[in-house]
Amino acid sequence: MKYNRFEELPVWKDAASLAADIYRWSSQTVFRGKGDLANQLQRAALSISNNIAEGFERGTTSELLAFLYYARGSAGEVRSMLCVMDMMGDFNNLKSEISNFKSKSESIARQIRGWANSLQNINIAGQRHLNSNSKAVYDSEKRADAFMQKIDKMVEDAREKRGGAIV
Known part of the structure; x- marks a missing residue:
């Protein structure tokens, strides 16, 4: 927040x-x-x-x-x-x-x-x-982190569905 x-x-x-x-x-x-x-x-x-x-x-x-x-x-x-x-x-x-x-x-x-x-x-x-460049870099890093967290969650969900193993 x-x-x-x-x-x-x-x-x-x-x-x-x-x-x-x-x-x-x-x-x-x-x-x-x-x-x-x-x-x-x-x-x-x-x-x-x-x-x-x-x-x-x-x-x-x-x-x-x-x-x-x-x-x-x-x-x-x-x-x-x-x-x-x-x-x-x-x-x-x-x-x-x-x-x-x-x-x-x-x-x-x-x-x-x-x-x-x-x-x-x-x-x-x-x-x-803060200027427009530093703010853009910071926002980009935050979006990348959020994207990686989504991928991690998807992998975890898939792992649970397959009984723990992802090939």
């Missing part, structure tokens, strides 16, 4: 939702007197969606990849702070929420990793570098 705006990206939606939830959650009184913990947690959570958005808007695959790794790093930072909070007695009554936020940030990190892995295997430099 092709996305035209970062707001359409499922991973951005998940990250933005996590940030909004973290902001609401960390306004509780238990966070008072804990230094910059709430503020740092909020900033790290917000950084995930912001880096996804900035990378998406940059226009090159290499810049998008860099910002996806920044976003993934921020998801790790959120998890790290939640793990530390889990070890602090002051947050014992929030263990369930902490666990839930850790799971959400892990899920986001996995989504980002999957997207980054798929981007590393494409031959297009990004929107900023």
Whole structure:
């Protein structure tokens, strides 16, 4: 599926939702007197969606990849702070929420990793570098791949009909 705006990206939606939830959650009184913990947690959570958005808007695959790794790093930072909070007695009554936020940030990190892995295997430099020739080559490669997948499927179907052997 092709996305035209970062707001359409499922991973951005998940990250933005996590940030909004973290902001609401960390306004509780238990966070008072804990230094910059709430503020740092909020900033790290917000950084995930912001880096996804900035990378998406940059226009090159290499810049998008860099910002996806920044976003993934921020998801790790959120998890790290939640793990530390889990070890602090002051947050014992929030263990369930902490666990839930850790799971959400892990899920986001996995989504980002999957997207980054798929981007590393494409031959297009990004929107900023697209011209009619590079787009034609890219589209031709996609059509060729789709054609080869159809042939593979036809061979597999024929193999099943003949009991596994194709002569």
